[in-house]
Amino acid sequence: MVLYFRSTLTYVWLLLSALTIFIWWLGTRSGTGSREINASGAVVVVFFFACVKARLVIQKFMEVSRAPTWLRVTCDSWLALTFGMIVSFYFLGR
Amino acid sequence: MTGTSTAAARRLRATKVPVLTKTRNLDQWICWWSIPIFYSVFGLVFVYLTRLMPPPSPGHTTEQIISFIQLNATHLQIGIVVLSLSLGLASLSSGIIVVQMRRMQGVSPALAYAYLAALAVAALPGCLFCGFMFALAAFRPDRDPRLIVLLYDMGLLSFVGSLGCFVVQYMVFAIAIFLDEREIFPKWLGYMSIWGVVTELLAIPIWIFRSGPYAWNGLISFYLGTIIFVVWEFCLVVCLYKAIKAQPIDESLQGDDSLAIAR
Amino acid sequence: MHASFPVEERDILIPGRERETNQQIPGDPSIWVFVIGEMVAFSCYFAAYMWDRGQHHGLFLQAQRDLSQNVAALNTLVLLASSLFIALSVHATRAGDFAIASRFLTLGGTCGAAFVVSKAFEWSSKLAQGLTLGSNAFFMHYYMLTGVHLFHVLLGLVFLGILWRELNKGSPPRARLMEVGATYWHMVDFLWIIIFPLLYLMR
Numbered sequence: 001m002v003l004y005f006r007s008t009l010t011y012v013w014l015l016l017s018a019l020t021i022f023i024w025w026l027g028t029r030s031g032t033g034s035r036e037i038n039a040s041g042a043v044v045v046v047f048f049f050a051c052v053k054a055r056l057v058i059q060k061f062m063e064v065s066r067a068p069t070w071l072r073v074t075c076d077s078w079l080a081l082t083f084g085m086i087v088s089f090y091f092l093g094r
Numbered sequence: 095m096t097g098t099s100t101a102a103a104r105r106l107r108a109t110k111v112p113v114l115t116k117t118r119n120l121d122q123w124i125c126w127w128s129i130p131i132f133y134s135v136f137g138l139v140f141v142y143l144t145r146l147m148p149p150p151s152p153g154h155t156t157e158q159i160i161s162f163i164q165l166n167a168t169h170l171q172i173g174i175v176v177l178s179l180s181l182g183l184a185s186l187s188s189g190i191i192v193v194q195m196r197r198m199q200g201v202s203p204a205l206a207y208a209y210l211a212a213l214a215v216a217a218l219p220g221c222l223f224c225g226f227m228f229a230l231a232a233f234r235p236d237r238d239p240r241l242i243v244l245l246y247d248m249g250l251l252s253f254v255g256s257l258g259c260f261v262v263q264y265m266v267f268a269i270a271i272f273l274d275e276r277e278i279f280p281k282w283l284g285y286m287s288i289w290g291v292v293t294e295l296l297a298i299p300i301w302i303f304r305s306g307p308y309a310w311n312g313l314i315s316f317y318l319g320t321i322i323f324v325v326w327e328f329c330l331v332v333c334l335y336k337a338i339k340a341q342p343i344d345e346s347l348q349g350d351d352s353l354a355i356a357r
Numbered sequence: 358m359h360a361s362f363p364v365e366e367r368d369i370l371i372p373g374r375e376r377e378t379n380q381q382i383p384g385d386p387s388i389w390v391f392v393i394g395e396m397v398a399f400s401c402y403f404a405a406y407m408w409d410r411g412q413h414h415g416l417f418l419q420a421q422r423d424l425s426q427n428v429a430a431l432n433t434l435v436l437l438a439s440s441l442f443i444a445l446s447v448h449a450t451r452a453g454d455f456a457i458a459s460r461f462l463t464l465g466g467t468c469g470a471a472f473v474v475s476k477a478f479e480w481s482s483k484l485a486q487g488l489t490l491g492s493n494a495f496f497m498h499y500y501m502l503t504g505v506h507l508f509h510v511l512l513g514l515v516f517l518g519i520l521w522r523e524l525n526k527g528s529p530p531r532a533r534l535m536e537v538g539a540t541y542w543h544m545v546d547f548l549w550i551i552i553f554p555l556l557y558l559m560r
Binding site: 280281282284285286288289291292295296298299302303306307308313314318322 | 385386387388390391394395398401402405408409490491494497501504505508512
């Protein structure tokens with residue numbers, strides 16, 4: 001059973017977990033206070049990496065990297081549009 | 095001996111089943127046509143005539159509510175008459191879906207009956223009740239304003255918020271499709287039915303909010319829900335068409351004994 | 358590696374030439390109809406949330422401080438682990454190791470169940486503080502987003518149960534069914550990956 005862990009998927013998972021911890025760290029230390037990381041910058045970075053994580057899950061876990069072009073394009077477009085929508089609504093709403 | 099029993103079977107079959115309907119599945123086609131007809135009438139009544147879809151806001155003041163009713167009074171009354179007369183068509187659509195669900199292999203007939211029962215229960219709050227309440231409100235123009243607001247709330251809350259019966263309908267339909275070994279309906283229709291369940295979950299907050307995306311006229315609770323419903327209904331009609339077309343003419347339903355006696 | 362059941366052609370990978378040899382839709386087109394539809398639907402929920410956040414910026418900022426970011430981060434890690442286990446379960450199924458696949462599936466399902474339990478605790482602690490669906494605009498979105506997602510997790514657990522039965526029924530399991538179930542589960546995972554920063558980390 002342990003042999004199965006020796007696969008790309010495990011490395012992907014480690015990367016995903018590391019990115020999760022990174023964005024958690026960044027997000028919990030961001031804000032509008034003087035001792036906090038700038039909130040706007042943090043939001044862009046956090047959501048960029050959240051979308052990177054989602055893309056990793058889609059491409060590697062869901063095997064979309066091996067899927068026909070239309071599916072890959074659809075998933076990537078959704079990620080790009082979602083990122084764009086969240087970030088632009090964030091800045092429009094401030 | 096086998097020869098005589100098959101001849102006897104044929105005779106029995108001929109006497110038991112009217113030739114007209116069985117040669118072309120005419121009974122099913124009639125039911126199938128009832129669906130686009132019913133929903134066209136439904137759309138005409140709710141969208142064009144009574145202007146209850148999209149619904150007026152829960153945030154309206156008493157004066158706005160009363161003026162909405164009074165401006166639309168005649169239309170609301172015509173609407174309820176048309177709706178009451180045509181609601182029976184909806185039962186034809188349930189009937190045809192039950193027939194197709196009974197054809198499924200590996201699926202308990204209980205699911206088909208649950209579907210039928212769910213929609214029978216849903217017809218009142220999901221459609222008719224709203225028309226009743228608004229026609230009631232229009233019936234006596236000099237009614238106490240607070241009662242008119244009550245009728246307004248009753249009509250629209252029940253219309254958008256009649257969640258449970260539709261959840262059951264979508265759920266049993268999805269389960270039946272997934273279990274079906276004959277693939278009467280395609281699997282993706284089953285997944286779309288799960289969206290139907292989600293739209294009912296999305297309508298939960300309408301009982302609390304009088305504005306915003308989760309109010310009874312909200313972008314999510316109403317508009318997204320209605321769009322998903324329309325798409326689902328359209329796909330259902332297309333899939334039903336294909337299922338009836340693909341159905342062999344003299345196929346018997348599971349549990350149908352009229353041909354078994356002859357064997 | 359057992360070759361005791363027919364390995365589908367799609368599962369034979371030539372290292373380095375994966376793109377050419379496997380232009381197949383993972384699982385089944387029908388599950389992707391569902392996944393893409395849910396992606397669109399969740400974008401609508403996200404957009405409604407972000408719109409309201411723009412309208413009530415101060416309220417949202419204040420209300421968000423009531424949420425536990427640490428627990429949510431832990432939930433994200435748990436869900437990611439569950440996805441790994443499910444993906445490995447599919448690999449094991451393709452290789453013919455059904456018992457191992459079943460074990461991975463159980464591990465994945467346990468992580469999923471842990472997520473549900475954690476969410477239940479989170480909600481009950483918020484409710485105990487008097488923060489309900491109707492408290493304010495932020496909590497309306499919070500309960501709706503996490504609630505609809507939770508419904509998908511619960512449904513996912515049911516699907517995983519079906520997959521477990523498929524692996525343990527005695528006859529060779531259908532690899533396609535495993536892939537379909539796994540695709541659904543990964544969808545639940547990547548949706549949460551977006552929801553987590555949206556609700557908990559945005560300042």
